[in-house]
Structure formats: structure tokens, C-alpha cells
Amino acid sequence: MAEHEDTTHVEHEHTTHSQIFYIAIGVALLILTATTAAVAFVNLGPLNPVVALLIATIKAALVVIFFMHVKGASEKLTSAVVVSGFFFLAILLTLSLADYLTRSWR
Amino acid sequence: MATKAASPVIPVNQTPKLNYLNNGHGLKSWLLTTDHKRIALLYLVSVSIFFFIGGIFAMLIRLELLTPEGDLLSADNYNKAFTQHGMIMVFFFLIPVVPAVLGNFLVPLMIGAKDLAFPRINLLSWYLYITAGILFLHCMLNGGVDTGWTFYSPFSTEYTNTNIVEAGIAVFIAGFSSIFTGLNFIVTVHRMRAPGMTWDRLPLFIWANYATSLIMILGTPVIAITIVLVAVERLFHLGIFDPRLGGDPLLFQHLFWFYSHPAVYIMILPSMGVISELIACFARKRIFGYKFVAISSMAIAVFGFLVWAHHMFVAGISLYAAMIFSFLSFSVGVPSAVKVFNWTATLYKASITYATPMLYAFGFIGLFTIGGLTGLMLATIGIDVHVTDTYFVVAHFHYVMVGGVLMGYLGGLHFWWPKITGRMYPEGWAKLSALFVFVGFNLTFFPQFILGYLGMPRRYWQYPPEFQVLNVLSTAGASILAVGYLLPMIYLLWSLRYGPIADANPWNAAGLEWKTSSPPPTFNFDETPVVTWEAYNYDEIPEKELEAPVAR
DSSP states (O other): OHHHHHTSSOHHHHHHHHHHHHHHHHHHHHHHHHHHHHHTTSOOTTHHHHHHHHHHHHHHHHIIIIITOOTTOOOHHHHHHHHHHHHHHHHHHHHHHHHHTTOTTO | OOOTTOOTTSOTTSSOOOOTTTSSOSHHHHHTOOOHHHHHHHHHHHHHHHHHHHHHHHHHHHHHTTSSSOOSSOHHHHHHHHHHHHHIIIIIIIHHIIIIIIIHHHHHHHHTOSSOSOHHHHHHHHHHHHHHHHHHHHHHHTTOOOSOTTOOTTIIIIIOOSOHHHHHHHHHHHHHHHHHHHHHHHHHHHHOOOTTOOGGGSOHHHHHHHHHHHHHHHHHHHHHHHHHHHHHHHHHOOSSSOGGGTOOHHHHHHHHHHHHHHHHHHHHHHHHHHHHHHHHHHHTSOOTTHHHHHHHHHHHHHHGGGOGGGGOTTTTOOHHHHHHHHHHHHHTHHHHHHHHHHHHHHHTTOOOOOOHHHHHHHHHHHHHHHHHHHHHHHHSHHHHHHHTTBHHHHHHHHHHIIIIIIHHHHHHHHHHHHHHHSBOOOHHHHHHHHHHHHHHHHHHHHHHHHHHHHTOBSSOSOOOGGGHHHHHHHHHHHHHHHHHHHHHHHHHHHHHHHSOBOOSOTTOOOSGGGGSOSSOOTTSOSSOOOOOSOTTOGGGSOOOOTTSSOOO
């Protein structure tokens, strides 16, 4: 990742290096997918969805950070888009939980 | 671009200047165009077709409700009629109409750009819309859907035997078309403004479309994935909404309304932007409190995401959550009221002309105020419990979505018609149809407030005989409204050939779009404009011969 940042002006090296790098990320995603499938066959009780969601979050983070070039993007607009995406997800979760956590009949 | 010699002094009858309409003929030049103005026209034709189809279903509903007995449609067919009406009008007309037609045409023109940032994505957005539309029509012809436009589970996931999955895919694809439009607008407004066009000089129509784009990008993925979840549960019985499988039926409503409430602001915000332009022009004044109106658009976009569960007060959400959402729903009234008060304050001591677009703007203010205030009534839990799923709600959202969005759209379409086509519409007919729309609309929907208050539930094809008088009034109003909508379809088409030729700025309006010829050249401006003035600088614009706009 360090090279990723300081090679912004050396366009050529940047691309040749990242090709392998992106393939590695792709392989990591495939391994994580296989892990999700494998874990589904192990009975962890209530921890099953927790593990599945954890792996899914890591995968999503890999895609957003590397494939979508959020890491190393100099545009302020890019970070604004990412931050607002999480902000609105937080709104969805918080206000939904305001219902789920306070239901008297639960 | 090369023909710089073409200046406004050249008589229009001589060799016509190359513009976006005569620059290339034939089907291919339209279907493969990346010109934002041509794509806007493609959208104009397609949303008009869907509006027409949705309108036919509306008439079927109103005809069925003319009598208390279920005599025209069977109960099942009535369910399908209001579902097709709702889905077509919401997903294929109201959401794309102002951004994709007027926004597509005007956003680059108003900020002094040559095109949108991603012209091909813009064309792709239209193709996605058409794909979704054809899929939906196919679904409709194969029996349609009967869940209401809201797809509520468990009916949609478990019980109905209609084409939920196909309709869902259509809505999913239409959602991406909307995301692409929003993405294009945001990047264009950020990156392609002409020199001097700072954020505080942007026309309010741009601010409104920018705010709309935020909702499109942040909200639409949620509905897309929610519909996928419905399909997954329906097809593979995965427990997402079904409590027997560990799901939660209210989760659907939370996810659905997280998008679909802000979707109302996707519809109304661009229309509000149109109204700001119209009022400034026909009052010959800068909008009172420009910054507040601009910021209120952004505030509506953000607050709009905090209020969704007011659709669920009787569905079984916790009282605590209901109180929070009730309070937040009131808060969205503040930026909406800022707009209404600032528009009316603009009119104070203004020199107002009553051209057709201005009539629509007045209609918007009145109808939106009624729609908004009844919205506050519905945000009050105590009232909402009584009128949930009655005609009161139906009347309320039609006042906002039809009284608001359509008034803004028709006003804007008339206002920019000379820019879009180079021809004026016939003013007399236009005023008459604006009157038909206003009277017909109120006669259709005002009785529904009373019906709902008296307890008539929505989505039933029969009703007790004591409700008949008000229902007859409503159906009569719908017929007048239909005439009011058909008239513009006819005279606007007529004006394409016979309308008086419009000059570059027939309204003597401020705004960059009026500084280029009508219709504009393919790349909008012969020279990139440099902006040195504030938006709506009507005090600096010299009075023109006033008879020019009113071409008969």
C-alpha cells in the first residue's frame, strides 16, 4: 500500500505493480467466499450469522478500498461519497434499531 | 461550433443555424446519441407514454368507484389496476420525469457545460429505463401484479400468485437508470461548471437536482436490494421477512420506506427547483433568501431519510420509535415551509406576469401547501392511527405527487418549450389547460380528504352507498383532469410545426440556458460562457418589449 501511494506520478510502474496486486486481492476474495461457504456447514449456534457478516464486511471493504480505488484517491469528492454512504447506512441501522430494541412485546 | 459568424441578428428564415435537432437525422442519430438534449427528448417521449398508460389505469379506478357496487372490474382486477397505476406512475413517470427530461436538458445548459460528465452513461440510463419499462409492460400483459406498488411482505413473498419477480426486476433495473442520472448530475455539477459559476451563483434548479441526485445515489440501492430479498424469499424460501423462518415482516417495511419515502423527495425536489426558476422569471426578481432556498433543498434531501417509519405507525413498531419518527417527520416540514414562504415573499412588490408557467407555479404553491400540511396531520400519531389506509392518505400524497410534481413539470415544460423546440406553445390553449388541470385536480382529490376522514378505506373496489356522492365528484374531477392533461399533449405537438418561432430568450429570463440560441447547438454554447453575475439578476436585465413572450 505504501508503494501504491507514492507511485502516483510514476504511472507506468504503478500499473504493472498493481496488476499482480489486484489479482492477489481477487484471490483473497475467492478464499473468503470459500471460507463463508465452509463455515456455513459448522454449527456455531448464534455465531453463524456473526461470522458470515464479518467475512462479508471484510470482502466489501477490500472491494471498496482497492478495486474502487478509494485508497489513494486524491479527490475530496471520493471521500465525501464514501463517508456519506456510511453515514446513511448508519441512519438506516440506528433508526431501525430504535424500533427493534424498544418493542414492548418482544 | 466553427460557424461563429451566426449571431442573433441573422434573420431566422435564412439558412437555419445548425442546432441539436437538425444536426443529424434518422433513427440511428437519435438512438445512439450521447447529446444530453436528445436523450432528454427520448425520455420526454417515453415518460409521456408511461404517463398515458398509468393514466388509463387511473381512469379505470375512478370509473369503478363511480358506483358503490363492484361492477366494472372484478376485485382481483381492481387490485391489479391500482397496482399498475401506482407502479407505472411512481417508478416510470414521477421519479424520472423532471430530472431525466428537464434536468437532462437543462443541467449542462444552466451551468455552461457542453454536455453531462458521462454522456454514454446518460444514454445507458435511458436504455435501462426502456428495458425496465418493456419488462414491466410484459409483466402487465401477462397478468400484472396485485400487491400495490409497495410490494408488502408477506403478501408479496408468500401469498400472491402474480408476477412479483418480473415486476421486481423491472423496478430494480429502473433503479439503476435513476442512479446513473444522479451520478451524472453530481459529477457534472462538481466538475463542469463554467468559469465564474460558483456554488452560490448556481440556479436553484441545479441545487434542487443536486439534492435529488444525492437521494438517488444513496437511497436507490436500498430498494434494489430489498426487492432482490423479496425475490430470494419468494423463490428460495430464505427467511428474511417470514417470522416462521426467523425473519421479520416489518424489516421489509423499514427497508422499503427507507428508499420510498425519500423517493417522494426525488419526485418533488426537482419540481421545486422548476418553481424557483418560474417565480423568479415571472416576478422579475431575485428569489427571496436565495441561500436559504438552496440549503433547504439539501436539508429536505437529508431530513427525508429520517422519517420513513411514519408509514408504519399502525404496523407494530415500538411506541418509542413511533414518537421519534413523528417528531422527525415534523422537522422535514421546516425546509419545505422555508421554500413556500420564500417563494411567496419573492412575489411581494414584484411585477408579476401571468403567463402559463406562472399559473402552474401558483398552482404548485397552493396544492403543495395543502399536501404538505395534511402531511403534518399524518405525522401526528393520534390522527394517523385513525386515517391510515383511508382515502385521506390517498388525497394527501396525490396533492404532493400530482399537485406538486406535475404542476412543476408542466410549468417547466411550457417555460422551456421554446428552448427545447425553438417554437412557442399557444398561450390561450395553455392557459385553458392549466385551468382544467387545477380545477380537475381539486375536484378529484379534495373529496377524497373528506371520504378518508369519514372512514372510506383505500384499495377496495366496493364501498357503502353513503360515500357515492363524493366519489362521483371525484370521478367527474378526474375526467376534467384528463382533458387538462390531453390538451398539452395535443397543442405541444401542434406547436412543433405551427407554433410561432421563438428567439433565444422569449421570456427575457436570466440564466445561461437563455444566452444560447433556441434550440441550442449540439455543444450548447458557441463559446464557453464566463459568469460574472449572480443568479436571478433580474434588476440588471433591461426590460424587453413585453409582448414578445405572449405569442398567440
